[in-house]
Structures are given as C-alpha cells and as structure tokens.
Amino acid sequence: MTTEQLEVTHRAGPASRTVVNDFAIQVATVNGSGSQSANTVLLRALFQMGIPVSGKNLFPSNIAGLPTWYTIRVSRDGWVARKKEVDLLVAMNGETARDDVTQLRPGAAVIFDAPLALEAMRTDLAFYPVPFDELVAPVSSDARLRKLLRNMVYVGVLAGLLEIEIAEVERALARVFGAKQKALELNLRAVRAGLGHAATIEKHDPFRVAPMDATRGKIIIDGNAATALGALFAGVTVVPWYPITPSTSVVEALQGYLEQHRRTPDGQASFAVVQAEDELAAIGMVIGASWAGARAMTATSGPGISLMSEFAGLGYFAEVPAVIVDVQRIGPSTGLPTRTSQGDLLSTAFLSHGDTEHLLLFPGSVEECFTLTGQAFDLAERFQTPVFILTDLDLGMNNWMAEPLPYPETPLDRGKVLSKADLDRLGGFARYKDVDGDGIGWRTLPGTDHQKAAYFTRGTGHDEQAGYSERSDVFEKNMERLRRKFEGARAALPQPVVTGAGARVGLLAHGSSDPALREALVQLKQEAGLDADYLRVRAWPFAAAVRDFVAAHQRVYVVEQDRDAQLLALLKLDLEPSLTARLRSVAHVTGLPLDARSVTDELLAQEGR
Amino acid sequence: MATPTAAAPRTNRLGLAILDYKGGKTTLCAGCGHNAISERILEAYFDLGIPPERVAKFSGIGCSSKTPAYFMSRSHSFNAVHGRMPSVATGALLANRTLHGVGVSGDGDTASIGIGQFVNLIRRNVAMVYVVENNGVYGLTKGQFSATADPGSTLKGGDVADLPAIDICALALQLGASFVGRSFSGDKKQLSVLLKAAVAHGGTALLDVISPCVTFNDHEGSTKSFSFVKEHGEPLQELSFVPAFEEIDVDYDPGTTQEVTLHDGSHLRLKKLEAGYDPSDRVRAMSRLMESARGGEVLTGMLFLDPAAPDLATRLGLVAAPLATLPPEQVRPSRAVLDAINASLR
Incomplete structure (x- = not known):
C-alpha cells in the first residue's frame, strides 16, 4: 500500500483548519527500546520531502529502561529551534504517558499504545489508539525483534496520518539499514502495518505535511560530527581524550574519519588517538604534543573542564597551544549529564588559578562547529595559548540541517615557529x-x-x-x-554576526541560542510590533563591535542558557559603566534547548508589553 | 723542558665535549643525591654520542623536577605540573617519536600525586627514560613523608612512617613495565650503565634511584640515607654496557655472564652476582623484590628487561616522521574527500 492509495478523511477537527508543515511531534519511549532508528527514518523522510526539520533527543543518563523523548519539528518557515508546544504526541511509554498528555495544549493529537487507554483523559485532544502489539505480531515471531519493530509501526501510523510520502520513508529506511536486507524488509513490513492501520483512523486533527523545496542540497549532521570534521580538515594529529557525555561522539566520529582518511597506503597512521586515564592526562598530552609542534585537541564536558584547570593555567602561562572542545552539559557538579546548558562560560574564560584568561569560541550552528574548530587550531598556534570551543549538548548531539560544509580556503597557520x-x-x-x-x-x-x-x-x-x-x-x-x-x-577572533540596525532594543546571545533568537525576533515583530536588532557574539575576548552594538541600543537583552547570566557578567567586565546599565538578562536554566516562545514572552514582559 | 700544553678536552663520537652537555648551575643542597644523578644522565648522553638537540627533558614539581635545568641546556625541556609529567611527555613523544625523551621525577611526584599518570605511562610503554629520584621525603615543603617511605622509618622530628611503602619497581613490574632497574645515586658505575641501557631501550625505561635527601632524610633511622643504602644495598649483577657503535668483545663466560641486546643494538652485559637470577623473568623479579624488602635490603641492578615489548607509537602504527611537522598535504584531506562526506550526509 502507498500513500496515494490511502484515503484519509479530513473531518473538521477541533481547529477546523489545516496546519501544513508547521508543528512538532514528540515521541515518548523508553531508553534502549530502539526508537532511534524509527525517529531517524521519520526525520529523514520529511527532510527528503524538502520540508525543513529538526530533531531533538531528550534522553536520560542511563543505558536502558528510563523514559526518553524525541521531538521532531516540521517548519515551513525554516525554524529549527525547539518548539515549546507539542502538537502531536506519540505515547509509547506507559510510565510517562499520562503526564505527557496532561501537558499538551488543546487541539493537539495523541497517537498512543491502545492498552494505555488515554482517550478518557481529556476531551480537547484528538486521540488515536493504536494496537501496536497486534499490528507487529504478524511481522515477526521473535519477541525481541517485535519490541524494536513496534517503533517502526508508529512511523507508519504517522506517515499515514500526516501524508508523509511512503517512497521517502522507504528511502530513509534503506539509508538507515544499509545493506542489512533482512532488517530492511522487516522494518518496512512494520511501517506498512502502521500505514494500514492509519487508513482505518478517522482523522480529526489539522496537522499534515506537503512536499516543499527547502532542503535541496542541504545535509543533516550533528554538531559533534561537524566538530570532528573541522579538526580533520585542520590537520589534527594528536587526540588524547577521556569519555564523557555529551562530548564522547566528537572523538568517536573523529577517530572514524581519521581511520578512513589519514592512513598511508601501507596502513601507517598520521594521527594518534589515545584514550587517556582521565581528563588531566588528556589535557596534559595535548599540552605536551602541542609544545612539540603537533596540532592536538581533546573534547570534554563540564566536569572534565574542571579537572583540566591546572593544565589550562600552565598552557596560558607557558604559552603552549591547545584546542579543547567543551560540549557543555548542565552543572553544577555531575548535574544533569544528558541535558544542555551554556553554564561553563565564566569558569572556562578564567579557568585556573591566578590571572588566567583564555580564548573562547562559540559556534552557533553545525556549520560553525566545523569552521570554528578549524580556526581554533590556527588561533591556538598563532596566539600560543589554549583555545576552548564551547558547544553544548543541543548543538553537539542533535541532528541539524545545514549547508554543505565548506572546504577551508586558507592554508594552515602554524604560528611563529623558528626553524x-x-x-x-x-x-x-x-x-x-x-x-x-x-x-x-x-x-x-x-x-x-x-x-x-x-x-x-x-x-x-x-x-x-x-x-x-x-x-x-x-x-x-x-x-x-x-x-x-x-x-x-x-x-x-571570529567577529560577531549582527542582524538588523537602527532599533532601540537589541538582543545579544551566543552559541546554540541562535535559532531561538532568530525566531524570537520575528515573533516580537509580528506579535508585538517590536523591532529589535540582534548580535550573536562568536568569541571571547569580545570584538569591538560588541561594545558598539551595546552603545547603539537603549536596552540590550542578553539571552543565555544558564542561571547566573554569565554572558552578561562577561560583558560587564568589558564595558564602561554607562553601557552596562543598558544590559538586561533573559537567562534560562531548564536543561532543555532554548525555544523562541520563552524568549519572546520573557522579553515582552520585561518591556512591559 | 717542554712547555706543558693544555690537554684537548675529551670528545664523543660527534666531536662534542662534555661541556656541550652541561646545564645550569644547580640550586639544590650541597651533597644532594640528585646532583650526582644529573651528572650521570648527561654523561650517558655524552658517551652514547646523542646530540643534545635530539633530547627532550621532562619533569613535574619538586626538588627532583628542578634538575633538568641543571643538565643539558642544549636540549628542550618541559617542567610541567606536579605529578603530571608523564602525560606531557606522552603527548610530546607522540608528536615527535624521533626525540629521545628523558623524564626526571621524585617519589612524591611519581608515587603520591602522580601515581595515576605513572601507572598509565608504564602501561602504555611510552619510549622514554623515566628516572625517579627517590628519597622518601618532600624536600621543597620541608620534610614530609612520601608514599615510598618505609614503615618504621623516622623523620628528623621523630615522626614514624606507619603506612605500607609503595615499591615503585614492584608496582611497575605488575603494570607490565618493559624495563625496571634500581640504583643508588652514590653508585656511579652501576647507575651509569643502567642509564645507558635505559637510553638504548625502546619503551619506558624505569629507573628507581635511591637519592638521599641530605637535609631532611639522611639521619639514623631513615631507610633512604647514604649509610643505610651503603650497608643494605644488594646488587643483583655487575653491569657493563657496549654501545651499538662499538664492537663487542666476546671475552666473557656465558656461565656467569648474560648478554642482552637492547632495542638500539647496544648490549647490556650482566655478570651474575646471584645465581639463577634471570632479568627476563617477571615473576621471579617480583618475588625477589618482595624478599629483599622483607629482609630490609635494597635490591639494585637490572631487575627486569623485555627489549622487544612494543612501545606506544609502534602500537598506534604511527608514521616514522614526526606527526608535528608532517606537511599540510599529509594532514588536510583533499576537497574531494569533503565533497564525498557532504554527499553522504545529504
């Protein structure tokens, strides 16, 4: 059966309108249940239909058994920040289902595992019970496989309900399962079972998709892989590291690329990846290797940054290059190891005792994870000092649409070295x-x-x-x-990116806040008629343009993902007192990727609107 | 009567004089064992004819870690942070595997704060000489016990060490060390031979050198004093070294003398003072170390040696040339590679 054969009846639903290519799907499952493949297939199928998408994984610090959520945002306008409101919930996890349903706003739709019997909970939602066990039973006799295949059934149900092209689902499946023919066939059968069930559903929600042409030529990549590629094309040779979420996949991806592209025909390696005994040893090896002239880097997260403190000071004072990627997670202490944050900003800027200060780079997209990582090596060698690249879990571990990564056009800058x-x-x-x-x-x-x-x-x-x-x-x-x-x-250092000019209100942010900020700018204009300019700072110490921006605005809202307004604090250190009075704080410490709605609402409240 | 002329200074095979291997003036206490070790180290590189520019010196923090400033000023040196020299050395020697690395550490730097890095350096078998100048005491902070202080040993003020001592050699043996030797700063001949063998070795060459602290730990009751080691030192072998560039004379008795070919082709000759001791037997080495400790003796000599153990750079399959200075075309993949990667992500 294909979508063309499906006759989906559109009843005048609660919204009595059709919402095309503008909604968020949240899939609630259990960690370790194999939902990742299903979610990737969904994301890719939509992307292949030319519709802008973004996917965000909200997962626990656990190997298997705890709740996990995956959100796919479909946005005809191209917005890729997290959408605060969920429009379509796929409730596969009995443990969280009732809570998840309670939080939905009126008019949302719920696809749920029929035995959970959620339909009586609310009258303002569209409920679609799906007998997953029944549908998956004929697909495989293997109970273990059936558990995994249940997830592909919801892909089929969503494809049917939303009119996702089945040909694109098939292409996405082929991509995910590659040459594993048997797995491909089984998963396809599970998708078809879901599709078949969708055909029996009387749809009463407004959400659907339609093909667009907004993703042509684009790629999908996570920030950590982009960072790894940045290092590969910067000619990195020594990579000592210690595993820590959410940075682990930087080095895992890098090792894969190095193995593939940096061995001589007779198998010799022009790189050394060493799993160190801890982060102290990892940074020590980076410092030693850089001192001896190699391009060396490590990747870590907050707790690792804390451990690297003493060596960071040595690197600063003895003037040894180093590249350190900090994929931030939320602290203090162990914090929430699988939730995002920008909370390492201040501690990293001055990491170590005494008068120590470091160069920091803030990629705001996966493209910049690639380009700024490349630049970090040039800067570290040029300035003979550690350079920290501050990304975060949202940027690093989630899949993002991006323009193809650009080949570096400048030769490697190896800095001042006497022969x-x-x-x-x-x-x-x-x-x-x-x-x-x-x-x-x-x-x-x-x-x-x-x-x-x-x-x-x-x-x-x-x-x-x-x-x-x-x-x-x-x-x-x-x-x-x-x-x-x-x-x-x-x-x-990389100069700030400024959007707009002449407004009285300015927004200032860094890193992964960018997508939410760009969307909030439009919301502010459309919903409240508020004109605002926006500066995204890309490095510390700040460029002169940052001061100029603050000076040109009456009020500057500093938006960031931490509790203590750390970016604002750094600005205060840099600006003269007459300018610091213009700074206002919009700081979030939820552990969730920043969304435009929260920024807009908070900012309008502070503006008294 | 002929006018006496100044004798030309002795030179090595490179034509360099011993002065070319000298360092800055020591600031350690007069009579410190460490100064003697510095002399033996520079003599070893001089005798082996290794250009000082090919040597990289590493150290952590402490009296011992100051000493790289006092030998071989023509070698680059990195005085790192306390207990973390092994990681710095590992990184540098991965960046340039053609360098001769020599690390100088102390018992605090190695066996207390730095034990984690020491353990993993040994496990990785990074090709370098690693000298522990072991005096059982913290000198720079004025005389606290370190983790190698023997139980029952006393400090000047009367404090008695009451925790088990870490035997650096026994620890290294358990960790799979490929070269374990112990010597004494006062035993010029043995230390010289062991240092040359260490330089000739192709992995981590650990030398635990008892080096009495004349200021804080050289008194009656200390097991790290000159007199204690002189009385209780127990050499396993009489050692001699034949560098790779010299011809071996075959005049030795294979019944009493063993000869080992080292990584660089040099030979270490061991005249057994103890029948049946075989430095390729790790288990025997371990039990012999424990026996001597129980008997209050300080076992010295070539405790264990495996010249064939692969070092880290070999296990990683690194190219022969230094990674640090590979040309850009060898480290930055082509535009076509990025095009293909982009295409695979569409």
Missing part, C-alpha cells in the same frame, strides 16, 4: 621577547637541530629567555605582555 635556518640567520632567540609588538614571542620545536634552539618551558616565573626568575619587575612585565597578546586576539 634551524631562521636560527642560523638570527644567531639565537629569546622565547618570550615581544619582538613584533603583538605580545607573541617566537618559539622553537624540540628536535630543532641548532645549538641555540632549546629553551626551558616552565610554569614558574620566567624572563624573556625563559630562565627562572622571581623578580617582581620581570614578572609584572611578562604578565603585561600576556595581557597585550590577549587584547590583540579581539580583532583576530
């Missing part, structure tokens, strides 16, 4: 002498075949020749030079 020939010419060098006026000294790599190449790298006080020194004037001069170097980074 033997340079030393022959110069007759020597002083490691920490500011010969160029930018605060950045020249370094040599161990193994350089010249009598004057060596220097002593230390975390203790040192003079321009890298010799041990406890002299106050030497120490102070060195710290001033480090500050000069840091100030110089403002203009070299």
Whole structure:
C-alpha cells in the first residue's frame, strides 16, 4: 500500500483548519527500546520531502529502561529551534504517558499504545489508539525483534496520518539499514502495518505535511560530527581524550574519519588517538604534543573542564597551544549529564588559578562547529595559548540541517615557529621577547637541530629567555605582555554576526541560542510590533563591535542558557559603566534547548508589553 | 723542558665535549643525591654520542623536577605540573617519536600525586627514560613523608612512617613495565650503565634511584640515607654496557655472564652476582623484590628487561616522521574527500 492509495478523511477537527508543515511531534519511549532508528527514518523522510526539520533527543543518563523523548519539528518557515508546544504526541511509554498528555495544549493529537487507554483523559485532544502489539505480531515471531519493530509501526501510523510520502520513508529506511536486507524488509513490513492501520483512523486533527523545496542540497549532521570534521580538515594529529557525555561522539566520529582518511597506503597512521586515564592526562598530552609542534585537541564536558584547570593555567602561562572542545552539559557538579546548558562560560574564560584568561569560541550552528574548530587550531598556534570551543549538548548531539560544509580556503597557520635556518640567520632567540609588538614571542620545536634552539618551558616565573626568575619587575612585565597578546586576539577572533540596525532594543546571545533568537525576533515583530536588532557574539575576548552594538541600543537583552547570566557578567567586565546599565538578562536554566516562545514572552514582559 | 700544553678536552663520537652537555648551575643542597644523578644522565648522553638537540627533558614539581635545568641546556625541556609529567611527555613523544625523551621525577611526584599518570605511562610503554629520584621525603615543603617511605622509618622530628611503602619497581613490574632497574645515586658505575641501557631501550625505561635527601632524610633511622643504602644495598649483577657503535668483545663466560641486546643494538652485559637470577623473568623479579624488602635490603641492578615489548607509537602504527611537522598535504584531506562526506550526509 502507498500513500496515494490511502484515503484519509479530513473531518473538521477541533481547529477546523489545516496546519501544513508547521508543528512538532514528540515521541515518548523508553531508553534502549530502539526508537532511534524509527525517529531517524521519520526525520529523514520529511527532510527528503524538502520540508525543513529538526530533531531533538531528550534522553536520560542511563543505558536502558528510563523514559526518553524525541521531538521532531516540521517548519515551513525554516525554524529549527525547539518548539515549546507539542502538537502531536506519540505515547509509547506507559510510565510517562499520562503526564505527557496532561501537558499538551488543546487541539493537539495523541497517537498512543491502545492498552494505555488515554482517550478518557481529556476531551480537547484528538486521540488515536493504536494496537501496536497486534499490528507487529504478524511481522515477526521473535519477541525481541517485535519490541524494536513496534517503533517502526508508529512511523507508519504517522506517515499515514500526516501524508508523509511512503517512497521517502522507504528511502530513509534503506539509508538507515544499509545493506542489512533482512532488517530492511522487516522494518518496512512494520511501517506498512502502521500505514494500514492509519487508513482505518478517522482523522480529526489539522496537522499534515506537503512536499516543499527547502532542503535541496542541504545535509543533516550533528554538531559533534561537524566538530570532528573541522579538526580533520585542520590537520589534527594528536587526540588524547577521556569519555564523557555529551562530548564522547566528537572523538568517536573523529577517530572514524581519521581511520578512513589519514592512513598511508601501507596502513601507517598520521594521527594518534589515545584514550587517556582521565581528563588531566588528556589535557596534559595535548599540552605536551602541542609544545612539540603537533596540532592536538581533546573534547570534554563540564566536569572534565574542571579537572583540566591546572593544565589550562600552565598552557596560558607557558604559552603552549591547545584546542579543547567543551560540549557543555548542565552543572553544577555531575548535574544533569544528558541535558544542555551554556553554564561553563565564566569558569572556562578564567579557568585556573591566578590571572588566567583564555580564548573562547562559540559556534552557533553545525556549520560553525566545523569552521570554528578549524580556526581554533590556527588561533591556538598563532596566539600560543589554549583555545576552548564551547558547544553544548543541543548543538553537539542533535541532528541539524545545514549547508554543505565548506572546504577551508586558507592554508594552515602554524604560528611563529623558528626553524634551524631562521636560527642560523638570527644567531639565537629569546622565547618570550615581544619582538613584533603583538605580545607573541617566537618559539622553537624540540628536535630543532641548532645549538641555540632549546629553551626551558616552565610554569614558574620566567624572563624573556625563559630562565627562572622571581623578580617582581620581570614578572609584572611578562604578565603585561600576556595581557597585550590577549587584547590583540579581539580583532583576530571570529567577529560577531549582527542582524538588523537602527532599533532601540537589541538582543545579544551566543552559541546554540541562535535559532531561538532568530525566531524570537520575528515573533516580537509580528506579535508585538517590536523591532529589535540582534548580535550573536562568536568569541571571547569580545570584538569591538560588541561594545558598539551595546552603545547603539537603549536596552540590550542578553539571552543565555544558564542561571547566573554569565554572558552578561562577561560583558560587564568589558564595558564602561554607562553601557552596562543598558544590559538586561533573559537567562534560562531548564536543561532543555532554548525555544523562541520563552524568549519572546520573557522579553515582552520585561518591556512591559 | 717542554712547555706543558693544555690537554684537548675529551670528545664523543660527534666531536662534542662534555661541556656541550652541561646545564645550569644547580640550586639544590650541597651533597644532594640528585646532583650526582644529573651528572650521570648527561654523561650517558655524552658517551652514547646523542646530540643534545635530539633530547627532550621532562619533569613535574619538586626538588627532583628542578634538575633538568641543571643538565643539558642544549636540549628542550618541559617542567610541567606536579605529578603530571608523564602525560606531557606522552603527548610530546607522540608528536615527535624521533626525540629521545628523558623524564626526571621524585617519589612524591611519581608515587603520591602522580601515581595515576605513572601507572598509565608504564602501561602504555611510552619510549622514554623515566628516572625517579627517590628519597622518601618532600624536600621543597620541608620534610614530609612520601608514599615510598618505609614503615618504621623516622623523620628528623621523630615522626614514624606507619603506612605500607609503595615499591615503585614492584608496582611497575605488575603494570607490565618493559624495563625496571634500581640504583643508588652514590653508585656511579652501576647507575651509569643502567642509564645507558635505559637510553638504548625502546619503551619506558624505569629507573628507581635511591637519592638521599641530605637535609631532611639522611639521619639514623631513615631507610633512604647514604649509610643505610651503603650497608643494605644488594646488587643483583655487575653491569657493563657496549654501545651499538662499538664492537663487542666476546671475552666473557656465558656461565656467569648474560648478554642482552637492547632495542638500539647496544648490549647490556650482566655478570651474575646471584645465581639463577634471570632479568627476563617477571615473576621471579617480583618475588625477589618482595624478599629483599622483607629482609630490609635494597635490591639494585637490572631487575627486569623485555627489549622487544612494543612501545606506544609502534602500537598506534604511527608514521616514522614526526606527526608535528608532517606537511599540510599529509594532514588536510583533499576537497574531494569533503565533497564525498557532504554527499553522504545529504
């Protein structure tokens, strides 16, 4: 049976209208039940129909057995932030079903496992009971397989109810199951069972899809894989790491790409991926490798960042490059290991004791996970200092639509390194002498075949020749030079992205808040007639344009995903007092990806509208 | 009568003099065992004719970790954070596997704060020399016990060590170490041979060197004092070393002397002082170490050696050239590769 053969009756439902390509589906299942394949098939089928989609996995810190939710947003306008309201619920998990149904807004639809008997709960929803066990029984006699295939049945039911093209479902299935012919056939039969059941349902909700042409040429990728590709094309060679959610898939993806693309014909590796004993060792190896001239990186999350604190200070003070990806999860402490946040901002900016400060990059999309990771290596080597890439679980672990990743057009910038020939010419060098006026000294790599190449790298006080020194004037001069170097980074780091000009109200945000901010801008205009400009900051220390933006607006709302308004706090450190008074905070600490509705509502409330 | 002329300084096979291997002036206490070890280390590289520019020195924090500043100034050096030198060395030697790595640590740096990194360095068999200057005490913070202090050993103020001591050599043996030696800072000949063998080894060469702290732990009642080690030191072998570039003389008695070919082709000759001791027998080495500890003796010599154990870079299958300086075309895949990846994500 195909969709064309399905005759779905559209009754005038509670909304008495049709909502095409603009809704959110939430699938509630149990962790470890194999729903991931089903959700991927759904997402891809919609994407292949040319409809903008985004998928977000809300999962527990658990291997199997706890509730998990997957949200697919379908948006003809191209919005990819989380949608606060759920329009279609697929309730497969008895444990959460009643709670999930209670939270729905009137007019939503519920596809549910028939034995859960949810239909009596509310009268303002469209309920579609589906006998999943009955439908899946003829598909396989294997109870274990049936448990997995139940999920493909809801794919079929949704395809039928929403008019998702079955040909695209089949293509998506083929992609997910690849050459596993038997699995492909079984799953297809399960989808058809769901489709067949959908044909018997009397539909009384307004939601459906229709083909568009808005995804042509685009790719689907998660931020962690994009980060891994950024490192691959930056020529990373040494990757020590310690597994931690939600960063693990950065290195797993990277290892896969390295194995595929960075072995010589006779099998030798131009890379070293080492699973370290902890995050201290991981960053120590990065520092050691970078000191010896390699492009080295590690990936971690908040607790790992805390452990890396001492080495981060050494990297800053001894001026050793390092690239550290922090896929943020919500803290403090172990926090919610599988929920998203931007709460590592302040602690990472000043990670370690003493007057330490670090360069931070904030990718706002999967494309930027790729491009900014590439740039991070150039910046780390150019500025001879650790560079932290702050992404988060939402960006890193969810699938996003994106333009194809662009091939880097600039050659690798390996920074100021003196060769033997340079030393022959110069007759020597002083490691920490500011010969160029930018605060950045020249370094040599161990193994350089010249009598004057060596220097002593230390975390203790040192003079321009890298010799041990406890002299106050030497120490102070060195710290001033480090500050000069840091100030110089403002203009070299990725500059902010500004949308709009001339409004009195400004919005300011970073990282994965971007999709919600862009949508909120439109909501503010459409719903309240409020014009606002928007600046997305992409690096710390902030570019001069950030100050200019604040100066050009009467009120600037700093939107971020943490409790303590950390981005706003960093801005306060940077701006003169007359400007800091213009800053207002919209801070969220829910662990859920930011949604436009919450931003819009909070901002309008503060505006007194 | 002929005018006496200054003798030309002795040079090694590179034509370098011992001065070319010198470091800065030591700031450690006069008579510190560590200074003697620094001398033995630089002599080893001098005698082996290794250019100082090919050596990378690593250390953590503590008196011992200061010493890389006092030998071989023409070598790059990295004085890292307390107990974490192994990770820095591992990273650097992955970045450039052609370097000769030498790490200097202490008993606090290795057996207390840094034991986790030490354990994993040994497990990975990173190709480097790892010297522990072991005095059982924290010197820079003025005399607290470290984890290698023997139970019953006393501090000057009368404190008695009451926890079991960590035997760095026994620990390393259990972890699968490929080279385990113990020596004494006062035994010039044995330490020199063991250091050269360590440099010639192709994995982590652990040398636990008892190095008395003259200021805080060289008194009556200490088991890490000069007099204690002199009285209770128990060498397993009389050792000699023949570098790869020298011809081996075959004049030894195979009944009493064993010869081992090291990773770089050098030879370590062990004249047995103890019948039946075979340094390729890990189990025997372990039991012999425990016996000597029970008897209050300090067992020294080549405790265990496996010259064929693969090091980390070998196990990772790394290219021969340093990863650090591979040309861009070898590390940045082509545009076609990215095109194909993009296509696979559509």
